[in-house]
Amino acid sequence: MRFRSLCSVRNPSIGRRSQVRDLGCFSNLGFRSIFTNCRAVVLPRFGGPDVLEIRSNVEIPNLKPNQVLVRARAVSVNPLDTRIRSGYGRSIFEPLLPVILGRDISGEVAAVGHSVTSLCVGHEVFGALHPTAVRGTYTDYAILDKDELTLKPPSVTHVDASAIPFAALTAWRALRSTARICEGDRVLVIGGGGAVGFSAIQLAVAVGCHVVTTCAGQSIEQALAAGAEQAVDYTIEDVEIVTKGQFDTVLDTIGTEDTERAGINLTRKGGHYMTLQGEAASLADKYGLALGLPMSTALLLKKQLQYRYSHGIDYSWTYMRTDAEGLDEIRRLLEAGKLKVPVEKTFPITQVREAHEAKDKRLIHGKVVLEVD
Known part of the structure; x- marks a missing residue:
């Protein structure tokens, strides 16, 4: 396996790159070359929580040039993890079983591929894998691409850092990459009590948007504290009635027929409606990849054309993408x-x-994190 235990840094006194030994790197010199197995939570088949197995001798693959080996300290439990465990995405994952679940991670860099210059052994980092990764983060040592990681702020714990990246990147792709929200935009987040929705509120507020959200009663104060100008309790209020005017961007994290109808009606002409509940995976699971993916593409195109002509809006399914x-x-x-x-x-x-x-x-409505000792 090839990995770097020397950190490449710029020496301002001579204005060029030089190879210097970092104390963290030096203390780990040779570590990865003799440590090739670790503990991991493995999914050997689909089912309930009882199918999960903790194995102590799972192989650590060789690092590719742009990859980073991370010693996990905390990994979060995402809805995608429990859904995959239950069989969601089986058209992709079933031929690859057993797989390791988990997307989010916070920990320390244990080794880096020879092309990685932005991170060094010993750095504290956090990040997230893409949704279809088969070697996830429920393990002592996870492997991520360098672009899937960033430095963890020293003031933030590993537990808190691990709860953020997958949900926040999902929201970021929808709001910043797809809708390209700008200061002054009106943004509606349907489902602001969940991790993606709550992240979306904060991301939109940081841009300078006027944010309205729907959530259950217990999340109202949290949403308002995060900067939402209005938080609608969907259990007792109709968002179409109590909100004033239409929105430039609507992010629907729930994706039911009712929330889609309301979201579409509340999106102004020329605006964006985005849902997290696209049907690509479910149709592929039902009909197989060969039929399911073309069917989902046709369905998405149909809805895009339908709402473009009926409401003059952009309609899209949005997914997390590492960025x-x-x-x-x-x-x-x-x-x-x-x-x-x-x-x-x-x-x-x-x-x-x-x-x-x-x-x-x-039993637990909020975020759950697994601590790795």
């Missing part, structure tokens, strides 16, 4: 105290089954 620019903005907002996803409960990674069961049974 170095987005992750860098998320880091800056986190460091400035303008972005946070509250963690309701932590579990040791050895209790991963209990954590998944608690989420399945809705």
Whole structure:
């Protein structure tokens, strides 16, 4: 395996790059070359929380030139993790079983591929894998591309950092990459009580948007404290009635027929409606990749044309995508105290089954994080 234990840095006194030994790098010299296996939570088949297995001798693959080996300290439990465990995305993941779940991570760099110059062994980092990764982060040592990681602010704990990137990158792609929100825009976030929705509120507020959100009653104060100008309790109020005017951008994190109808009606002409509940994976699971993906493409095109002609709006399905620019903005907002996803409960990674069961049974509504000792 090839990895760098020397950090490449710029020496301002001579104006060129020089190779210098970093203390963190020196202390780990040779570590990765003799450590080739680790503990990981493995999904051998689809099912309930009981199918998850903790294996102590899972191979650590060789690093590619642009990859980073991260010693995990905390990994969060995302809805995508529990859905994949239950069989969502089986058309992609079933031929690859067993897989390791997990997308978010916060930890320390243990080794880097020879092309990585932005990170060094010993750096504290956080980040997230893309949704279809098969070697996830529920493990002592995870592998991510350099663009999937950024430096963790020293003021933020590993637990808090691990709760943010996947959800915030999902929101960032929708609002900043797709809708390209600007200062003064009116933004509606449907489902502001979840991690993606709550991240979206904060990202839009940071840009200078006027934000309205829907959420359950227990999340109202949290949404308002994050900067939303109005928080509608969807259990007792009709968002179409209580909100005034239409919105430049609507992000629907719920994706039911009712929320889509309301969101479409509340999007102004020329605006963007985006839903997280695209049907590509579900149709591929039902009909197979060969039929399901073309069907989903046709369905999306049909809806885009329908709403463009009926309402004059852009309609899209939005998904998380790793993005170095987005992750860098998320880091800056986190460091400035303008972005946070509250963690309701932590579990040791050895209790991963209990954590998944608690989420399945809705015993814990907020964010859950697995701590890795």
